[in-house]
Amino acid sequence: MSLWQEFFKDPVIFFSFTGLAIVIGMCVFYAIFFYLKMVKSEKKRK
Template sequence: MSIWQQFFKDPVIFFSFTGLAIVIGLCVFYAIYFYIKAKNA
């Protein structure tokens, strides 16, 4: 079975990686946000 098929068929894997992607995205956003705010201050 392909890893993509398993990713979309198993809800545990799908929601785990989706949640992880959201958290990492938020971390990157806030790191850039605070860097820009600190640079301009």
């Protein structure tokens, strides 16, 4: 059985990796969000 088929057939693997992808996506979003806010604040300050 291929890894791709196993990924979609086993709900534990599917939900684990889906949850992990959501958490990593949120971390990346907030890192970029706060970095852009910091840059904007520094420009406004000068």
